[in-house]
Amino acid sequence: MSAQAAQRLGYAVVVLDSDPLSPASQITPFRVPQAWNSVAGTLELAASVSVITLENEWVLPSCLEKAEQGGCRTYPQSNTLQILGDKLLQRQCFYNHSLPSPKFRKLSSWDDAHQASTEWGLPLVLKSRKGGYDGYGVKIIRNAADWAKVDVLEPKEWYAEEHIAFDRELAVMISRAPSGGTAIYPVVESRQTVDGNRCDLVIAPAPSITEVAESMAKEIALRAVEAVVGVGLFGVELFAVGDRMIVNEIAPRPHNSGHYTMDGCITSQFEQHIRSICDLPLGPTDLLAPVVVMANLLAPSDGLFDLRKATAAALCASSDLHLHWYGKQEMRIGRKMGHMNLLGKDIQETISRAIAARAAFWKGLT
Amino acid sequence: MSAQAAQRLGYAVVVLDSDPLSPASQITPFRVPQAWNSVAGTLELAASVSVITLENEWVLPSCLEKAEQGGCRTYPQSNTLQILGDKLLQRQCFYNHSLPSPKFRKLSSWDDAHQASTEWGLPLVLKSRKGGYDGYGVKIIRNAADWAKVDVLEPKEWYAEEHIAFDRELAVMISRAPSGGTAIYPVVESRQTVDGNRCDLVIAPAPSITEVAESMAKEIALRAVEAVVGVGLFGVELFAVGDRMIVNEIAPRPHNSGHYTMDGCITSQFEQHIRSICDLPLGPTDLLAPVVVMANLLAPSDGLFDLRKATAAALCASSDLHLHWYGKQEMRIGRKMGHMNLLGKDIQETISRAIAARAAFWKGLT
Numbered sequence: 001m002s003a004q005a006a007q008r009l010g011y012a013v014v015v016l017d018s019d020p021l022s023p024a025s026q027i028t029p030f031r032v033p034q035a036w037n038s039v040a041g042t043l044e045l046a047a048s049v050s051v052i053t054l055e056n057e058w059v060l061p062s063c064l065e066k067a068e069q070g071g072c073r074t075y076p077q078s079n080t081l082q083i084l085g086d087k088l089l090q091r092q093c094f095y096n097h098s099l100p101s102p103k104f105r106k107l108s109s110w111d112d113a114h115q116a117s118t119e120w121g122l123p124l125v126l127k128s129r130k131g132g133y134d135g136y137g138v139k140i141i142r143n144a145a146d147w148a149k150v151d152v153l154e155p156k157e158w159y160a161e162e163h164i165a166f167d168r169e170l171a172v173m174i175s176r177a178p179s180g181g182t183a184i185y186p187v188v189e190s191r192q193t194v195d196g197n198r199c200d201l202v203i204a205p206a207p208s209i210t211e212v213a214e215s216m217a218k219e220i221a222l223r224a225v226e227a228v229v230g231v232g233l234f235g236v237e238l239f240a241v242g243d244r245m246i247v248n249e250i251a252p253r254p255h256n257s258g259h260y261t262m263d264g265c266i267t268s269q270f271e272q273h274i275r276s277i278c279d280l281p282l283g284p285t286d287l288l289a290p291v292v293v294m295a296n297l298l299a300p301s302d303g304l305f306d307l308r309k310a311t312a313a314a315l316c317a318s319s320d321l322h323l324h325w326y327g328k329q330e331m332r333i334g335r336k337m338g339h340m341n342l343l344g345k346d347i348q349e350t351i352s353r354a355i356a357a358r359a360a361f362w363k364g365l366t
Numbered sequence: 367m368s369a370q371a372a373q374r375l376g377y378a379v380v381v382l383d384s385d386p387l388s389p390a391s392q393i394t395p396f397r398v399p400q401a402w403n404s405v406a407g408t409l410e411l412a413a414s415v416s417v418i419t420l421e422n423e424w425v426l427p428s429c430l431e432k433a434e435q436g437g438c439r440t441y442p443q444s445n446t447l448q449i450l451g452d453k454l455l456q457r458q459c460f461y462n463h464s465l466p467s468p469k470f471r472k473l474s475s476w477d478d479a480h481q482a483s484t485e486w487g488l489p490l491v492l493k494s495r496k497g498g499y500d501g502y503g504v505k506i507i508r509n510a511a512d513w514a515k516v517d518v519l520e521p522k523e524w525y526a527e528e529h530i531a532f533d534r535e536l537a538v539m540i541s542r543a544p545s546g547g548t549a550i551y552p553v554v555e556s557r558q559t560v561d562g563n564r565c566d567l568v569i570a571p572a573p574s575i576t577e578v579a580e581s582m583a584k585e586i587a588l589r590a591v592e593a594v595v596g597v598g599l600f601g602v603e604l605f606a607v608g609d610r611m612i613v614n615e616i617a618p619r620p621h622n623s624g625h626y627t628m629d630g631c632i633t634s635q636f637e638q639h640i641r642s643i644c645d646l647p648l649g650p651t652d653l654l655a656p657v658v659v660m661a662n663l664l665a666p667s668d669g670l671f672d673l674r675k676a677t678a679a680a681l682c683a684s685s686d687l688h689l690h691w692y693g694k695q696e697m698r699i700g701r702k703m704g705h706m707n708l709l710g711k712d713i714q715e716t717i718s719r720a721i722a723a724r725a726a727f728w729k730g731l732t
Contacts, residue, residue, distance in 0.1 A: 004370060007393055010673050010691030010704065020395065027373055029386065029395045266686050266709070278674065281681040288654050307376050308644065315647040320632050325376025338376065343632070 001262070001324070002053065002254055003027055005270035011278070016045045023327045024055065039063050046072035053232060053277050057084055057252050058131060075178070075232040075277040076252040083228050084252045088129045088159040090228070097227040099220060100246050103162035107155040110147075116160040117141065125161040126150060134334075135197025164246055166239035170206055171257035172221035175233045175272040175282055183272055183282040185265065187217045190237070190257045193298065198334065201354065202294040204260045204287060207347050213243070220245055233258070233273035256296065256336070261285075263322040263341040264292030289343035295354040297338040297361065299331035305365045313364030317357040318342060367628070367690070368419065368620055369393055371636035377644070382411045389693045390421065405429050412438035419598060419643050423450055423618050424497060441544070441598040441643040442618040449594050450618045454495045454525040456594070463593040465586060466612045469528035473521040476513075482526040483507065491527040492516060500700075501563025530612055532605035536572055537623035538587035541599045541638040541648055549638055549648040551631065553583040556603070556623045559664065564700065567720065568660040570626045570653060573713050579609070586611050599624070599639035622662065622702070627651075629688040629707040630658030655709035661720040663704040663727065665697035671731045679730030683723040684708060 003013040003024055014030040015022075025031055032048070034041030037060050046052060046067040052074040054064075064078035076084075083089045091104045102125075105116045117124040128137030139150055140163065150158075169192065173185040189206035190199050205214075221236035224247050235255020237248040258269035267275075267283030275282055311323060325338035340357060344350030369379040369390055380396040381388075384407075391397055398414070400407030403426050412418060412433040418440040420430075430444035442450075449455045457470045468491075471482045483490040494503030505516055506529065516524075535558065539551040555572040556565050571580075587602035590613050594600075601621020603614040624635035633641075633649030641648050677689060691704035706724060710716030 004373070004393075007370070007693070008690050009677060010689075010693055012392060012693070025395060026378060027370075027393055029391060029397070031395070275681070278677075280674075280678050281685045283681070284686045308646070311375060311644075312646050315641070315649070319647045320650045323376075324374055327373070327376055327378070 001268075001270045002055065002273050005268060006274045009271070009274060009278075009280075011274070014045060014049050016041050021329050026327050037063060039066050042067050043070065046070055046074075051075065051277050053253075053273070054081075055253060057081065061085060073178075073277075076230055076234075080228045080230050080252055084250055086129050087127050087132065087249065090249060091159070091161070093227050094224060094247050097223060099224055099227065100244065102164050102246060105160045107159055110151060110155050113141075113150075113155065113158075113160045114147075120162050123163040125163050126158050127161055129157055129159060134199075135195065138197075164239050164241060166241050166246070168206075168240050169248070170209075170217055170238040170240050170245070171202070171255065172217055172236045172238070173233060173255060173258035173261065173269050173272075173285075174221055174225045174230075174236060175269075175276045176225060176231050177276045177282060178231050178279045181276075181282045182222065183267070183276075183285050184218050184222060185258065185261060185269070185285040186287060187214050188257055188260065198298055198336075199256045199296055200298075201296070201351065202257045202260050203347060203351065204264060204292040204294075213240070213245070216245055220247060224250055228252075232276050233269050256339075257294075259324070259339050260292045260294040260341055262324065264288055264294075264343060289345070291344045291347050291350045293342045293344065293347075293350045293354045295340045295342075295358045296336060297325075297340065297358065299333055299335040299337050300362055301366070302330070302332050304330055307365070310361045310363075310365035314340065314357045314361035317360040318353050321354070321357050323361075367634075367636045368421065368639050371634060372640045375637070375640060375644075375646075377640070380411060380415050382407050387695055392693050403429060405432050408433050409436065412436055412440075417441065417643050419619075419639070420447075421619060423447065427451060439544075439643075442596055442600075446594045446596050446618055450616055452495050453493050453498065453615065456615060457525070457527070459593050460590060460613050463589065465590055465593065466610065468530050468612055471526045473524055473526060476517060476521050479507075479516075479521065479524075479526045480513075486528050489529040491529050492524050493527055494524055496523070500565075501561065504563075530605050530607060532607050532612070534572075534606050535614070536575075536583055536604040536606050536611070537568070537621065538583055538602045538604070539599060539621060539624035539627065539635050539638075539651075540587055540591045540596075540602060541635075541642045542591060542597050543642045543648060544597050544645050547642075547648045548588065549633070549642075549651050550584050550588060551624065551627060551635070551651040552653060553580050554623055554626065564664060564702075565622045565662055566664075567662070567717065568623045568626050569713060569717065570630060570658040570660075579606070579611070582611055586613060590616055594618075598642050599635050622705075623660075625690070625705050626658045626660040626707055628690065630654055630660075630709060655711070657710045657713050657716045659708045659710065659713075659716045659720045661706045661708075661724045662702060663691070663706065663724065665699055665701040665703050666728055667732070668696070668698050670696055673731070676727045676729075676731035680706065680723045680727035683726040684719050687720070687723050689727075 013028045015024045016032045032044045042063040061078040061082040064074045124141040126139040169190045175183040186205045188204040191201040193200045225234045235251040239246040254269045261269040322341040342354045379394045381390045382398045408429040427444040427448040430440045490507040492505040535556045541549040552571045554570040557567040559566045591600045601617040605612040620635045627635040688707040708720045
C-alpha cells in the first residue's frame with residue numbers, strides 16, 4: 001500500500017523480494033529477486049533507488065547499515081531499527097526517555113523472571129525480544145503450569161514485563177520527515193479479537209476520549225517516536241489505564257491501526273509515509289467523516305478462496321465500504337488477508353455495518 | 367488508475383502493451399508484450415484473464431469482438447465501441463434515440479460541407495470521424511481561408527456539425543453493470559484551456575447549477591449511455607446553452623472530467639468502473655466535501671523533469687492536495703502528465719488554491 005501511494009506520486013517502485021507473487025511483487029515490474037533480509041539484495045536494491053523503506057521491522061539493521069554506508073538514504077534508519085527490532089532495547093529506550101512504561105526486567109535466567117513475579121505479582125508477561133507480533137512471542141504467566149511451559153525456552157531471548165490491566169488500547173500514527181516536519185493523526189481505539197492477540201476493529205476517533213487524554217496520547221506518542229529518532233511513519237500503541245497512558249510499543253512503518261486513514265483521512269498513512277521518506281511537505285491528518293471504522297479481514301480457515309463472490313456479498317451489505325485485499329496467495333487461519341474501511345456518522349451504527357459487511361464477506365468466500 | 371483500483375480489490379491485472387515503461391506497465395509485473403490494438407495480443411490477453419477493459423476508445427472493435435467470440439467478457443463491448451469509435455455513428459445513434467443533438471451531416475464531398483454552412487451559417491464545425499481527442503480532429507470553419515485548409519483532407523473521414531455557442535461544458539460520469547445496476551455521479555463543470563481544446567479545470571458540483579438542470583443533465587447522460595448499450599464507466603460531455611443541454615460526446619472509459627472522484631467521492635470512478643465490469647454492486651457517488659476541484663497538469667514544454675522538486679513546491683503551496691502523476695517517461699507540450707485534486711468549502715477559494723498549487727508545481731519542475 002506504501003508502494004501504491006508512491007506510484008500515485010510518480011515514483012517508480014522497486015521491490016526486494018524473492019517471491020514473484022508477494023503482495024508488493026504483484027504491483028510493480030521492478031523487482032530485485034533476492035531475500036528481503038539479505039545484505040546482497042539490499043545493496044542491489046540500494047544501487048537502483050534513491051531511498052529505501054521497509055514493510056516490516058524484521059529487516060536486519062545490518063542490511064540497512066550497509067546501504068547507508070554506501071550513501072543510500074534508508075528510512076527508518078538502521079539505528080532506529082536497531083532499537084525497535086529488539087523489544088527489550090525499545091523498552092529501555094522509552095524508560096531512559098521518561099516515557100510512561102510498565103516495569104520490565106532483562107533476563108539472564110528464568111530465576112530473574114520468578115524474582116520479578118515475586119515482586120510484581122502474577123500475571124507476569126514474558127515477551128520475546130525479537131520477531132514477535134500479533135500475540136506471537138508473548139507468554140502470560142498466570143500459574144505454576146505456565147512456568148513449566150516456558151522452562152524449555154532460552155531466557156536470554158525474552159524479557160519480563162509487568163502485566164497491565166488496561167481499559168483499552170489506543171494508537172496514534174505519527175510521521176516525521178528528515179528535515180523536521182511532523183504530522184500526528186487522531187487517537188484511535190484498537191479492539192482486539194477474542195483471544196486478545198490480533199487487531200479486530202479500529203475506531204477513529206477513539207470513542208468518548210477526552211481532550212486531555214487525546215493531547216496526552218499524542219504527546220507521549222510523539223516523544224516515543226522522537227526517542228527512537230524515527231523518520232517515516234510510525235504506529236504507536238498505547239494502553240489506557242484509568243487516566244494514565246502507557247506506551248506499549250512502536251511499529252516503524254505504516255500500521256494496521258492506521259489503515260483507516262486510507263479512505264478516512266485527507267492524507268492516508270501510506271502517502272504520509274512516502275512524503276516523509278522523500279522529505280516532501282507532510283499532509284493534513286483530518287478525518288473525512290465523523291467516524292471511520294476499520295475491520296480487519298483475518299482468514300477464518302486455511303486454503304484457497306473465491307474472492308469475487310465474497311466481495312459482491314460485502315458490497316451488497318454495504319455498497320459504500322472500501323475493501324482492500326492484499327493479494328496474498330492463500331489463506332492461513334488468522335492471517336491478515338485484507339481490511340475494510342467504512343465512513344459514518346454514528347459510532348455504533350458504523351461498527352455494526354462494518355461487522356455485518358465482514359460477516360457477509362466471509363460467508364461469500366466459502 | 368483503473369488497474370490500481372482493481373489491485374486494491376484483490377484482482378491481478380495483466381496489461382496488453384508493447385511498451386514496458388507505459389504508465390500501466392509500471393504497476394504490474396503481468397504484461398502481454400504486444401501492440402495494444404493487435405488481434406493476436408488481445409487473444410493472448412483474453413486467454414489469461416476473466417474480463418478485458420480498455421483505457422482508450424481507439425482499441426479496434428474487431429479485437430474485442432475476437433475476444434468475445436472466444437468467450438472472454440469485454441466491457442465496454444465491441445458493439446458499443448463500434449458506435450463510439452466513429453463520431454458520426456455516435457451522432458447518428460444519439461439522434462436516433464431522440465437525444466438533444468446539434469445538426470450534423472455525413473460528407474461524401476466537401477460540397478456537402480459547403481451546403482451545410484449555407485443552411486446553418488458559419489462557423490461550421492468539421493470533426494474527424496475517428497481518432498480525434500482534445501481538439502485534435504476538430505476544424506472550425508470561420509471564413510474562406512479556413513475552407514482552403516481543409517480542402518486537402520479526405521471528406522469521407524470527416525463529418526459536419528452545427529457550431530454550438532455554449533455557455534459552459536458539463537460532464538456526468540455514469541456506470542452501468544452487466545446485470546443492470548447504475549451509478550450516476552454529480553454534474554460537474556469542465557473548464558477548458560485558453561485554446562479551448564483541453565480540459566483545464568473540473569469543478570464539482572457544477573457551480574450554481576439548478577436542480578432542474580442537474581436532473582436534466584443526468585437524465586440525458588443516462589439515456590446516452592443506454593443508447594450505446596454501455597457497460598462500465600462512461601464520461602458524458604454536455605453543452606449547456608441557456609436552459610438547454612446538448613450531448614457533445616461519450617468517452618467509453620473513466621474520463622478526465624471524472625478524476626475529481628478519486629479523492630472527492632465515496633467511490634472513485636476507477637473503482638466504480640472495476641465494480642461495473644466485474645458485475646459487483648456499485649458504490650455511492652456522494653462528494654466527500656462541498657467542493658472538489660481537479661486541475662490538469664498539462665506539460666508546459668517538452669523534455670525531462672525533476673518531479674520531486676515540483677511535488678515539494680506544490681505540497682508547500684497546499685499540503686492537502688492530492689497529486690496524481692501518471693509516470694509518463696517524458697513531457698511533450700500540452701501532454702496530460704497528471705492531475706491534482708483539492709477538497710474545499712468555497713468554490714472560488716478552492717479554485718484559487720488549485721491554480722496556485724499548480725503554478726508552484728510547474729515552477730518547481732523546471
